[in-house]
Amino acid sequence: MKFADRISRLGTETAFDVLAKVNELKAQGKSIISFSIGEPDFNTPENIKKAGKDAIDRNETHYKPANGIPELREVIAQKSFELRGVKIDPSEVVVTPGAKPILFHTMHALVNEGDEVIYVNPGFPIYESVINFLNGKPVPLPLVEEKEFSCDIDTLKKLITPRTKLLIINSPHNPTGGSLSRSDLEAIAGLAMKHDFYVMSDEVYHRFCFDSKFETISSIPGMKERTIIVDGCSKTYAMTGWRIGWGIMPQELAKVVTRMIINSDSCTAAFTQYAAIEALRGDQSESYKMAEEFKARRDLIVGLLNDIKGVKCLKAKGAFYVFPNVTEACRNLGFKDSRELQDYLLYKAGVAVLSRTCFGSKNVGEKDEYIRLSYATSREQIVEGLKRMKDAIENKR
């Protein structure tokens, strides 16, 4: 087919390729332990499922307003105020099928050809993909291990130019588990206001902050007007398949994003929105229990990784990922990069992990090798998977 030129610039999430390989190997009867998947292994809590089913039984199965039903937008505004301490009007909330469409639509609304967009790298691969798709200029902001994968403000300063339109941050962070401190956010906010650019703050992992309280750039005076908050139910309430997320943004932008939705999705599924109202307003104990369990697994997996020769792992601060440095392990095994280690672990040890480049191209001068492990899997699987990894890394097959 003769595709439009822009299609050649559209990237993907290679995590889905690894998932396909895992499923193929499992179908062949192989035992695979997967640390590749970026979704909670818990089920959606019962009260939320019931709210969704009740909505279907009430025949809430028709079109709804493109920006979301008013009751849900009100709850989001209220709960966001409780979490972030920033007053939000429901007209500043746009509901979408998952958090991803907020990234897609707001970037379409803001980024012109040639506009520079700074984004965290390593990072969620969709950021870079959409910037390229729009013919914007992707400007990676390196997150480095020496800074515990938070951002280096001097490096950021050097990347800003008069064409900088948008900065994308994500805290707690996929894939490193790092997070931005209040002082990092204050410094970033100062730069955004001085140089007049917008900030997209991807906060989908806000419930999973293990050692300190969640911080958001939107609560810094002067920032609400230039911040787009990306959030949703996928991670917080184990609802990835329901497809429900939202953005909180200036009203002017919310109107444009709503028009984008009218052109693309019409609206988010009605019963899903009622389930989200229950998720936000109802009992939070299941979600907090999940966060507690992730913290215990973080401690377990970090300990086991650091016990493997040639692997060094920081204690991740949030989300449900760890990003160990495997430079020495790659060297010992004779691998050129973590991609080769990824394949070796999958095919020889039956362990699925994702290599560094699943999260963006390496930064200039980046020499170390990393892999991402998601610990959204049971403690038994973590123990067994790490035993296999230790054996495969320490005794080459």
Ligand code: PLP
């Ligand atoms: N942002 C980040 C950083 C993510 O890791 C993900 C999902 O993996 C998303 C956004 C998308 O979430 P959703 O499933 O709600 O579209």
